[in-house]
Amino acid sequence: MGQARSSLGVADLQRLAARGWRAQEEEQLGEWLLRAAGGFTGRANSALVVGDPGLPPAEAVTAVARWYTDRGLAPRAMLPGVQARRADAAFAAAGWERSDTVLMLTAPLGTAPAPAAPVELSPTPDEAWLAAYSGGGALPPAARSVLTSAEDVVFAAVCPSPGPPVAVARGVLTDGWLGVAAVNVDPGHRRQGLATALLDALRGWAVERGGHSVYLQVTEDNAPARELYRRAGLIEQHRYWYRRGPA
Incomplete structure (x- = not known):
C-alpha cells in the first residue's frame, strides 16, 4: 500500500466507520450519533461527537448522559480530532474523564x-x-x-x-x-x-x-500493532479519545 492522506475528512470518515460497526440501537442528537449495544465495545456504546448536536454544549452533555443512564449503560462519548475540542471542553467541565486515545489509520488499497x-x-x-x-x-x-x-x-x-x-x-x-x-x-x-x-x-x-482505501483503529499504547500497520503503509489520519461520565 502506498502512503497517501485520506480523501475523507475526520467527520465523514468517522460516520463511514460507524456504518461498518453498527450498534443495536442508534439515535441522532442533532448530528451526534448515540449508540448502544449492551456494553460490547466502546465504539458501539458511545456518542459519536461530530458536527452540531443542536443544543448548547452543556445541555448536549446532559442529554448524552441521560440517554445512556436510561439504558443502564455507563455514559461515554467518542471525540475525534480537533473538531471535537469545544465539545470535549464541555464534557470535561461536567466531570467526564478522558481515556483510551485511539489512532485512525488510513491508506489506499x-x-x-x-x-x-x-x-x-x-x-x-x-x-x-x-x-x-x-x-x-x-x-x-x-x-x-x-x-x-x-x-x-x-x-x-x-x-x-x-x-x-x-x-x-x-x-x-x-x-x-x-x-x-x-x-x-x-x-x-x-x-x-x-x-x-x-x-x-x-x-x-x-x-x-x-x-479503493482502507482504515483501521489502533490504541495509542499498542506499539507492536502500530509498527505492523506502519510497515503495511497505513498512516495516521487523526486521533480520537473517549470521555466517561461520572458514576
Missing part, C-alpha cells in the same frame, strides 16, 4: 499481495471464530449482532489443519472503504506474519469488490 499464510474467508463468524476473537472468553449477547450488522462484511481466519483458528480478523466494505477490525492472534502464534496475512487477504477481498 493498491494491489494486494497474496497472503503469506492460508486465510479462510466467510460471510459469517462461526463459534470457532468467535472463540478465537474473544481469546476463549464469553462474548456478550450483543457481540454477534454488532459483528454481523454491516451490509458487506467478511470474517477471516488462519486455521492450522486440523484445529481451531489461531488468528482472526473482520473486514467490512463501505463506499469503497475497507474497515479492518477484531484482529486477534493467539499469543503462541504471534510474530509469524499471521496478522499481515489476514490484512493482505482482506485487502484482496476488498479490491475484488471495487474497494
